Structure formats: C-alpha cells, structure tokens
Amino acid sequence: MKVHSGAAWLPRAESPLHHVEVVKLTQPSQQPTVNIEELKGMSHLVLRGNAANADFVSGAEAVLGIGLPLVPGTSVQNEALRVYWQSPDEWLIIGEPEQAVSIETALREHLSGHFAVTDVSGGQTLVSLSGSNAENVLKKSTHYDVHIRHFPINKVVGTSFAKSQVQLRRTGEQAFELILRRSFADYLWMWLLDACQEYGVAFRR
CATH class of the missing domain: 3.30.70.1520 (Heterotetrameric sarcosine oxidase)
Incomplete structure (x- = not known):
C-alpha cells in the first residue's frame, strides 16, 4: 500500500489483518482460556x-x-x-x-x-494460538488429529482448516502457530475468534 506524504506517495508494509475491526467482532473474556495473537510483520x-x-x-x-x-x-x-x-x-x-x-x-x-x-x-502472516482450550479450537476447525500423541511439539503439517488451508505447527503442549495466506487471513482470523468464543478469548494484533 502507498501512503501520501506531502508531494510523494510512500510505500508502507501492512499486515494482512490491518483492516479487521477486532473489537466489533468479539469481546475479550475476563477469564480467557484461549489466547490469539497475530505476530505482525515477520x-x-x-x-x-x-x-x-x-x-x-x-x-x-x-x-x-x-x-x-x-x-x-x-x-x-x-x-x-x-x-x-x-x-x-x-x-x-x-x-x-x-x-x-x-x-x-x-x-x-x-x-x-x-x-x-x-x-x-507479503503473502502470509503468522498467528499464535495458546491456552488450555487451544487444542479444542483446532478440533473444531480441522479434520487433522491434533492430539499431542499424534501431533507432538515442533511437528508441522499443511492441512485443511475451516474450508481453507493453513500450515500448523505445535510449539508447546497447548500452544500452536498457524501460517495464514494473505487472501484468506481475514476469513480465518474471524473464524478463529468465533471458534474461541465459548472458551473465553484474549486477543492481540
């Protein structure tokens, strides 16, 4: 994206999720059991x-x-x-x-x-998902078996996810990273926020 500055238009890098109005989509819980964060600009x-x-x-x-x-x-x-x-x-x-x-x-x-x-x-972004119910959120989103016996720490898979596709990595017992393609990032972010609601969610972008 280019931003006007005086007489020149200057390029500016933006996250694929820069336009998402998070607060309008969901409200953070007082007792979250899922944490979601976009690791912007990686x-x-x-x-x-x-x-x-x-x-x-x-x-x-x-x-x-x-x-x-x-x-x-x-x-x-x-x-x-x-x-x-x-x-x-x-x-x-x-x-x-x-x-x-x-x-x-x-x-x-x-x-x-x-x-x-x-x-x-510029074509993708990294999202962190963690908390005691993070695995349950994934179970609602993908057919892949994310139980730690089958999906141990540091394993990476490319899998279908909410009718799209992500690369999924386990970083801890209840901690994961998801790589979202730019064209599906807002859809998948909103899906994750919705899937987290029943467990209580804290988010940061």
Whole structure:
C-alpha cells in the first residue's frame, strides 16, 4: 500500500489483518482460556536446495545459526528464527520483522550451486494460538488429529482448516502457530475468534 506524504506517495508494509475491526467482532473474556495473537510483520522466506548436498546444508546452517530440519514434517527454532520443513528440497524460514533482506543477502553470499531464496513475507502472516482450550479450537476447525500423541511439539503439517488451508505447527503442549495466506487471513482470523468464543478469548494484533 502507498501512503501520501506531502508531494510523494510512500510505500508502507501492512499486515494482512490491518483492516479487521477486532473489537466489533468479539469481546475479550475476563477469564480467557484461549489466547490469539497475530505476530505482525515477520520475515518469511522460502529456501530451496538439495538436502543431500553437504555444502548447501552446512552453508545454510552457518547463515541461520541452526540446522535445516531434514525429517519430513518437523521444525527447528532458535532465539531469532523458526525453520519449517516444507518438502524434501524446501524450507520456510521465519525471522523477526525487517530481517528478510539481511537473511536473503547472507544466504545468497554463502550458498553456491543450485538453490533459490524467495521473500514471501507479503503473502502470509503468522498467528499464535495458546491456552488450555487451544487444542479444542483446532478440533473444531480441522479434520487433522491434533492430539499431542499424534501431533507432538515442533511437528508441522499443511492441512485443511475451516474450508481453507493453513500450515500448523505445535510449539508447546497447548500452544500452536498457524501460517495464514494473505487472501484468506481475514476469513480465518474471524473464524478463529468465533471458534474461541465459548472458551473465553484474549486477543492481540
């Protein structure tokens, strides 16, 4: 989006949910058992390369400070980054706001051979869902079995969700992250708020 400032129109990055009137949609509970928060402005990059190439794997680890998850459906995290396994040759890197350019530049400088890095920050957003009834909210929204025996901490899946699709990651016993595509973000956010109502919800954007 461009914002008028004097004689010039200046670009401005906005969350996919910047226009959602949260207070008009729902009221926060005095005793919430579900917490929902959009982690706005995070850096999202897709890295593709050959996981069998030791130089590629070690080069990515040197830049990211954490090894790429090589087991299907897993993720890793350090203080600065989350890395989701996407496919045998693809990973999603999520960093703090304004890090996308520096991460991409460092990867391009340190990696060689056949690889690709794409900034997809503007096309999706990250939502955190936690609390004692967070799992129950997910059970109302997806057919995927989210019981911790089947869906342990740090597992990642792409699954249908409220007639749309999300990437879902478990970060704790009752804590989850959802990656929402920009075009479905407002619909899924409103779905989540509605699904949380019976449990009491606290939200932040």
